[in-house]
Amino acid sequence: MPELPEVETIVRDLELNLSGLKIESSRLLYDKAINLDLKDWRKRLLGQKITKVWRRGKQIILSLDGGDFLVIHLKMTGQLIWQKNHKLIVGGHPIIGAGQTLPNKFSRVIFSFNDGSQLFFNDVRKFGWLKLLTADELAKKFTNLGVEPLSRDFDGQKLKAVLKNKPKSKIKLALLDQSKVVGIGNIYADEALWLSRIKPDRRVADLKNKEWQALASAVKKILRLSIKYRGTSFSDYRDASGAKGNFISHLKVYGRAGQPCYNCQGIVKKFKLGGRGTHWCEGCQR
Numbered sequence: 001m002p003e004l005p006e007v008e009t010i011v012r013d014l015e016l017n018l019s020g021l022k023i024e025s026s027r028l029l030y031d032k033a034i035n036l037d038l039k040d041w042r043k044r045l046l047g048q049k050i051t052k053v054w055r056r057g058k059q060i061i062l063s064l065d066g067g068d069f070l071v072i073h074l075k076m077t078g079q080l081i082w083q084k085n086h087k088l089i090v091g092g093h094p095i096i097g098a099g100q101t102l103p104n105k106f107s108r109v110i111f112s113f114n115d116g117s118q119l120f121f122n123d124v125r126k127f128g129w130l131k132l133l134t135a136d137e138l139a140k141k142f143t144n145l146g147v148e149p150l151s152r153d154f155d156g157q158k159l160k161a162v163l164k165n166k167p168k169s170k171i172k173l174a175l176l177d178q179s180k181v182v183g184i185g186n187i188y189a190d191e192a193l194w195l196s197r198i199k200p201d202r203r204v205a206d207l208k209n210k211e212w213q214a215l216a217s218a219v220k221k222i223l224r225l226s227i228k229y230r231g232t233s234f235s236d237y238r239d240a241s242g243a244k245g246n247f248i249s250h251l252k253v254y255g256r257a258g259q260p261c262y263n264c265q266g267i268v269k270k271f272k273l274g275g276r277g278t279h280w281c282e283g284c285q286r
Helices: 004-018 038-045 135-144 156-162 171-175 186-195 209-228
Strands: 023-028 050-056 059-064 069-073 078-084 087-092 107-113 118-123 129-133 268-273 276-281
Touching: 004 050, 004 059, 004 078, 004 087, 004 209, 023 038, 038 129, 069 078, 069 135, 129 135, 156 209, 171 186, 171 276, 186 209, 186 276
Parallel strands: none
Antiparallel strands: 023 107, 050 059, 059 069, 069 129, 078 087, 078 118, 107 118, 268 276
């Protein structure tokens, strides 16, 4: 599943191509992919201009000039492909060969725009969705989402405050709770904990103030670095420009079990925590 850096990369690239375009048609190939019946969907959507593409957590939001919002969640196997003439930009879950013929058997919703371009929402397992929401519905939907780790006010005290009611939780598992902090996935939790020198199975209540600040700073640094390198690429993940994310070459512990730590030359270890493969360095993390 694309995590925050991958979704942010997709959003930034789609903003360049979708902003200002008018939606002329919407073809539905899987009716459960949307939250309205097709008649209402088209009535509220067609003729609307996209004014902005942005993100909340791992969800992609298209602001429309009529006041509604088109919200897209790729979930496990969702993919967006924007096509204009012979140009393709691809973002989300890799679907081998899916960009060669459009639409294909994985295409669920197709949008056509006034410049002749199209946006395809593809999804192998059909877990992804699109919802057309009013401003009030959008606000209500996001009430259960945690703080944005890239926001200006996200620091050690903020992180400590949002996790204070999980004192017995292991710190890595607390970081993965999207109702507390959004967008931190397994990879980025491991990397941030290594950078802040905190062992993943430490209890939330045991962290000191200086460790909270180190962890919040590490989370921001890791996420920003991953965005800079357009996400982490495993298998054949592509961003919205069709390019591989290359943060994988900057990973310090994730996926490096049995290899030397870049900091202390100790051996990176792996264990299961909450069912998640967890990587850490015994020499660096306490």
